[in-house]
Amino acid sequence: MVSYVLKRLGIAVLVAVTVSLITFSMIYLSGDPAVALAGETATEEDIEQIRRYYGYDRPILVQYADWLFRAVQGDFGQSHYLKKPVGDVIFERLPTTMMLGLCALIFALTLSIPLGVLAAIRPNSLIDRVALTIAVVGQAMPSFWFALTMMLWFGIYWRLLPITGSASWANFVMPSIALGYYITPGVMRLTRAGMMEVLSADYIRTARAKGLRPITVLFKHALRNAIIPVVSLAAVQFGFMLGGSIVIETIFAINGLGFLAWESIQRADLPMMQAIVLVLSIFYIVLTFLADMLNAWLDPRIRVA
Amino acid sequence: MSERILEVSGLSVEIPVPSGLLHPVQDVSFHVDRGETLAIVGESGCGKSLTSLALMDLLPPKARRQARKLELEGRDLTSLGERQMSDLRGDRMSMIFQEPMTSLNPAYTIGDQLIEAMRRHRGVSVAEARDRAVWLLEKVGITAARGRLGQYPHQLSGGLRQRVMIAMALMCGPDLIIADEPTTALDVTIQAQILHLLADLQREFQTGLILITHDLGVVARVADRVAVMYAGQIVEEGSARDIFQAPTHPYTQGLLDCIPIPGKTARGAHLGSIPGIVPSLVGEMQGCHFADRCRHARGLCRAGAIGLREGAGQSHRYRCIQSLAEAAAHLIREPEAVG
Numbered sequence: 001m002v003s004y005v006l007k008r009l010g011i012a013v014l015v016a017v018t019v020s021l022i023t024f025s026m027i028y029l030s031g032d033p034a035v036a037l038a039g040e041t042a043t044e045e046d047i048e049q050i051r052r053y054y055g056y057d058r059p060i061l062v063q064y065a066d067w068l069f070r071a072v073q074g075d076f077g078q079s080h081y082l083k084k085p086v087g088d089v090i091f092e093r094l095p096t097t098m099m100l101g102l103c104a105l106i107f108a109l110t111l112s113i114p115l116g117v118l119a120a121i122r123p124n125s126l127i128d129r130v131a132l133t134i135a136v137v138g139q140a141m142p143s144f145w146f147a148l149t150m151m152l153w154f155g156i157y158w159r160l161l162p163i164t165g166s167a168s169w170a171n172f173v174m175p176s177i178a179l180g181y182y183i184t185p186g187v188m189r190l191t192r193a194g195m196m197e198v199l200s201a202d203y204i205r206t207a208r209a210k211g212l213r214p215i216t217v218l219f220k221h222a223l224r225n226a227i228i229p230v231v232s233l234a235a236v237q238f239g240f241m242l243g244g245s246i247v248i249e250t251i252f253a254i255n256g257l258g259f260l261a262w263e264s265i266q267r268a269d270l271p272m273m274q275a276i277v278l279v280l281s282i283f284y285i286v287l288t289f290l291a292d293m294l295n296a297w298l299d300p301r302i303r304v305a
Numbered sequence: 306m307s308e309r310i311l312e313v314s315g316l317s318v319e320i321p322v323p324s325g326l327l328h329p330v331q332d333v334s335f336h337v338d339r340g341e342t343l344a345i346v347g348e349s350g351c352g353k354s355l356t357s358l359a360l361m362d363l364l365p366p367k368a369r370r371q372a373r374k375l376e377l378e379g380r381d382l383t384s385l386g387e388r389q390m391s392d393l394r395g396d397r398m399s400m401i402f403q404e405p406m407t408s409l410n411p412a413y414t415i416g417d418q419l420i421e422a423m424r425r426h427r428g429v430s431v432a433e434a435r436d437r438a439v440w441l442l443e444k445v446g447i448t449a450a451r452g453r454l455g456q457y458p459h460q461l462s463g464g465l466r467q468r469v470m471i472a473m474a475l476m477c478g479p480d481l482i483i484a485d486e487p488t489t490a491l492d493v494t495i496q497a498q499i500l501h502l503l504a505d506l507q508r509e510f511q512t513g514l515i516l517i518t519h520d521l522g523v524v525a526r527v528a529d530r531v532a533v534m535y536a537g538q539i540v541e542e543g544s545a546r547d548i549f550q551a552p553t554h555p556y557t558q559g560l561l562d563c564i565p566i567p568g569k570t571a572r573g574a575h576l577g578s579i580p581g582i583v584p585s586l587v588g589e590m591q592g593c594h595f596a597d598r599c600r601h602a603r604g605l606c607r608a609g610a611i612g613l614r615e616g617a618g619q620s621h622r623y624r625c626i627q628s629l630a631e632a633a634a635h636l637i638r639e640p641e642a643v644g
Contacts, residue, residue, distance in 0.1 A: 202407040208363055209402075210395035210422040210473070224412045300457040301411055 001303045004296060012289045019281040020071070023274050024064050032056075036268055037080060067274075076275035081267040086275045090257065094279070096166050097249070097256035101241050103172050104180035109234065112184045116191025117223065120199060131192070135185035143244065147178035147251045164253040175252045179245060183237035190233055194226035201225070228299050235291030239284035307338040310480050310513035311360070315373030318355050318364065325587045329355050331537040337481060337513040342504070344516045344524040344545070346560070347534035350583055353517045354403075356534070357483045360515075361400055362390045378480055395422035399474035401503075403486035405466035409458035415469050416454025423476045434476075441472040445502060464495035468502070475506065481513045488523065500527055521564055525549060533557045536594035537586050539613075540624045547618030553632040554623045555599045593625070601627055601635070 027033050034051035035042075042050075051057050055066070070077065076086035111134075119128040154174060155163035162171050198204065199222055207221040242257075249258035257276055264272040296302045318330035330352040337343045345353045359370045362382070375382040377398060382390070399422070402408040410418060419442075420434035427434075435454060442450035445468040458466060467487060474482050484503060488496040504527045507514045518524060524531055524545065531548040533541045533556065541554040552558045562577025570576070581598035584590065592607035593599070599606070605626055613622040617629055625632075 202402060202404050203410040205363060206402060206408045206418075206470075206473075207410065207421075208391075208394070209361060209400040210425065211391040211393065212395070212421060212425055213391065216421075216425075221410050221413075225410070299412060300414075301459050 001296070004303055005293070008289055008292045012285050016282060016285050019285070020068055020278055021064065023278045023281065024067055026274065026277070027270055028060070030270075033270055036270075071275070071278065076278075077271040079264075079269055079272050081264070081269045081272070086271050089260065089272070090275055090279055093255060093257045093260050096254060097242065097245055097258060100172060100175055100179065100245055100249070100254060100256060101238060103176035104178075104183075104241055104245075105234070105238050107176050107180035108184045108187060108237075111180070112188035113191050113227075113230070116188040117195055117218070119188075119192045120195030120226075121218070123196065128192075131188060135188050138181050138185040141181075143178050143182045144247050144251060146181060147174065147248055150174045150178060151251070166252075166254040166256070171252070171254065175245075175248050175254060178251075179241050179248045182244060183234075183241060186237060187230060187234055190230050191226065194229055195222060198222045198226040224298060228295055231291050231294050231298065235287045238287055239280075242280050242283055307341065309336060310339050310341075310378055311335075311337040311515075312374055312376040313360070313372065314375075315371075316356065316359060316375065317371045318352070318359050318368055319371070320365070320368045322587060328586050328588075328590070329537050330359060333534075333537075333539055335532050335539065335542060337515060339480070339513055340508065340511045341529045342507060342514040342516055342527055344518060344528035344531045345534055346518060346521060346524055346531060348519055348583065351534040352537040352586075353534050354485055357400065357485050357515065357517055360483060361394055361398065362387070363394075363400075392426070395479075396426040396477045397479055398481040398483065399477070399479045401467070401470050401474050401482065401484040401487045403489050405463050405470055405490060408470060409466055411458055414455050414457055415461070416456075419454070419469070419473050419476060422473065426477050437476060438472065441475050442469070444475075444506065445469075445472045446498075447472075463491055464499065467491060467495075467499055471499075471503065471506065475510065478510065479512055481515070482507070483515045483517070485517045486519070487516070489518070489520070496523075503527070521560060533560065536583055536590075538594060538624060539622075540595065541616070541622065542613075543616055543618050543621030543623075547616065547621045551617050551621075551633070553616050553621075553629060554595075554625050555601055555627070555632075555635070556595050557623075558632070558635060559598075601631070 030036070032047075034047050034054065034056050037054070038047045038050050055063060058066075067077075074087045076090070078084070079086050079089060082089060115127075115131040115134065119125075119131040122128060151163045151174065154161045161173055162168075163174075165171050204217060204221055207217045212221075244258075245256060246258035246261050248254070249256045250262045253259065257280070261273065261276045263269075264276065292302075313336065314334045316330060316333040317328065320327040320329060329350075333352075333356055335343060335345075345356065347353045355364065355368070358364050359368075359372075360375070360382075362370070362385075364370060372383055377393065380393075382393075385393070409415065416435060416438060419438040420431060423429055423434045423437060424431070429437075438454060439450045442453060447453055447465065447468055453461075453469075458469075461469065467490075471487075487503065488499050491499060500523060503514065503516070506512075516523070516528060528545045531541075531543065531545050532539050533548065533554065535556045541548065541552065541557045548557060549561070552561055556579070559577060559579040563579070565576055579598055584594060584597060592609060593602070593611045596602040596606040611624050611626060613624050615621070616623050623632075
């Protein structure tokens with residue numbers, strides 16, 4: 001188990017370093033940052049001055065090492081636009097995004113896992129068809145369109161829920177559903193497929209031959225094995241949601257990381273964008289690592305592998 | 306007078322398939338006494354596994370079971386609901402499956418899986434159930450049993466897993482154990498060990514044992530009585546001695562011809578084989594199921610259903626129109642024909 005954890009941890013660190021390198025290189029892919037910063041009316045001298053001021057005249061590797069060294073200490077530099085430390089702004093916004101992501105994940109899992117299980121127990125039944133419909137609609141509908149539709153009905157016509165802001169829990173209901181619904185189909189279909197496969201396994205017959213109650217057979221013996229691939233998928237999807245929250249947060253004007261990312265892109269605030277991408281990536285890596293740990297706990301065969 | 310544990314009469318299984326109604330088990334009757342081993346023999350697809358699953362009420366969802374009589378220790382199983390049936394499963398009757406590699410849940414320790422049935426049926430404490438599990442693991446020949454409780458199935462070999470399955474079946478001290486090809490998936494060297502183990506335990510615990518197998522060598526070693534199945538029917542039933550010494554049904558005779566006997570079968574001699582394939586069991590079937598592969602078949606064989614007749618031995622029955630004399634003549638002639 002210890003060697004498995006260390007191995008996964010090592011991989012996580014390697015991925016994080018790679019991501020940071022790509023994140024950093026982004027500056028140069030989008031053109032000369034000094035020119036972008038100086039604005040259209042700047043002279044050659046202005047640009048040169050800015051280049052020296054921000055240290056863009058140094059070799060790239062030196063810049064990267066410097067940036068990375070500071071980044072691991074939580075110092076992502078100054079925001080070009082807000083004139084505040086990037087780190088402070090990010091950690092101010094982060095809880096909101098995490099809250100949204102978590103609510104969306106809880107919504108998605110509480111909807112998709114029970115539906116997937118029910119659909120697997122009674123394939124081709126009414127409940128299976130309802131679940132399939134929900135999945136197809138979820139897969140086909142863009143989340144921004146779904147979000148706007150919800151706003152229209154629940155927010156404007158019926159006035160049940162606030163349509164913008166992040167002041168109270170009520171503000172999170174629609175965004176969580178919009179964000180969570182997007183990952184529901186995948187999780188639900190995988191749960192269904194996994195359950196169906198596991199339910200026909202020999203060890204389920206063994207469990208039934210022991211006279212165990214159907215509930216025990218279903219949840220203890222079947223679900224634990226069927227859920228293993230679902231955990232991996234849910235972790236990846238949760239990562240997608242953090243990224244996908246850029247759209248949802250913008251629509252609902254939620255002061256989270258996604259909204260900040262959208263603002264920063266508009267303001268060409270490079271240090272901010274870099275830091276947001278890096279933070280989201282690190283989140284993604286941490287989630288994958290946690291999913292691996294959860295799976296190792298669920299499946300003893302992974303632990304020794 | 307031995308105690309009757311299981312009485313089966315007129316057991317049939319039907320499965321609807323796209324091309325009609327499949328009859329994999331047709332009008333099967335047998336009984337098992339306490340301390341007795343009944344072997345059900347037949348080639349794959351003859352319905353022997355479905356027969357055992359039908360007894361446990363573990364048939365696939367689409368399959369339908371019918372029986373005139375299905376009694377475990379005098380209790381009518383046909384009238385029991387799923388709930389009452391699950392009270393008996395794993396308690397009074399338990400099952401050992403063919404595939405030890407996949408019959409244990411990979412996610413739980415063997416200790417956990419061993420104690421489940423006893424916890425469910427007896428409501429004993431975990432400690433008490435674990436003590437019995439350790440005791441039984443030692444009985445089935447597993448060393449350092451207490452340490453094994455914390456191990457997962459993938460850490461055990463196939464032979465060890467099958468021993469665990471046997472211990473699991475014995476947890477509640479059942480009256481009847483059904484072993485469905487318990488040695489088929491194991492190495493030949495392990496097969497004999499597992500078989501002897503089953504026979505020893507059965508003697509010690511005085512349970513009834515139904516041993517389902519296609520291996521007549523296995524049967525010869527441990528069975529008291531044998532039922533030979535072909536295409537969903539029992540074609541011959543009797544004491545192991547009768548079946549091996551005086552097989553009466555052409556199919557049984559054919560099966561026995563297929564086994565080389567050390568010292569008797571000449572080196573290089575052709576082994577017997579039964580030509581043809583098993584008939585389709587979809588729809589109603591006229592006459593003898595074996596007629597198409599039988600070299601003694603005549604017109605009468607296909608005329609109508611063939612009933613069971615009394616054979617030479619005690620409680621010896623066979624499903625064929627040929628007389629005992631004809632069967633005996635075949636037995637005497639056969640070795641020369643083969644040689």
